[in-house]
Amino acid sequence: MPNAARRPLRTRDASWARALATWLVNRRVPPNWISLASLGFAATGALAMLAAPAASPGGRAALFVLAAACIQLRLLCNMLDGMVAVEGGLGSSAGDIYNELPDRIADPLLIVPAGYATGFALGPELGWTAGMLAVFTAYIRALGGISGLSQSFVGPMAKPHRMATMTGGLLLAALVVPLGWEGTILLIALALVAIGALITAGRRTAAILKALAP
Secondary structure (H helix, E strand, O other), X not given: OOOOOOOOOHHHHOHHHHHHHHHHXXXXXXXXXXXXXHHHHHHHHHHHHHHHHHOOHHHHHHHHXXXXXHHHHHHHHHHHHHHHHOOOOOOOOOHXXXXXXXXXXXXXXXXXXXXXXXXXXXXXXXXXXXXXXHHHHHHHHHHHHHOOOXXXXXXXXXXXXXXXXXXXXXXXXXXXXXXXXXXXXXXXXXXXXXXXXXXXXXXXXXXXXXXXXX
């Protein structure tokens, strides 16, 4: 697999992001450790969602908020590992592996458990469908790179978009716990991720085939 392309992120140029990356570089924190930390946050978020159905209403809302926070912390790690590696000059020969592999695990970890948290019979199936389609979009992006093309991060449900959808769904689910609507909200979020990821996979595949056409 070719070197992983960097996803264009506006937040990478934010002063707070640069300050945090500089702080990590000054302390010689290996970017590979930051990549692994993203996987730890994803696992914590997954456990929070899996524990939610058995919790009290207040506990369930808190667990949804915790899971949403873990999604954002995962994304923060995803941004900082690249900044520390590239701008900070601390990259390693195995950096691409640490950058990509945890991501492929973290995506389903933060999507599939939401299906179980819905409390609906078809929730797990929808969760697995959305999670696997999320991995599929990344696989197609990598195929473009293997074919010698620039890796495409086009949406509508690229990683930042699906993580934003899951974050919003979890926070909204926490708000409507007193009404008993949290399962429906999570189902809608998962459906949006699944449908959007399928469209994304189609768009990326079509772009690759067009670029490779004689």
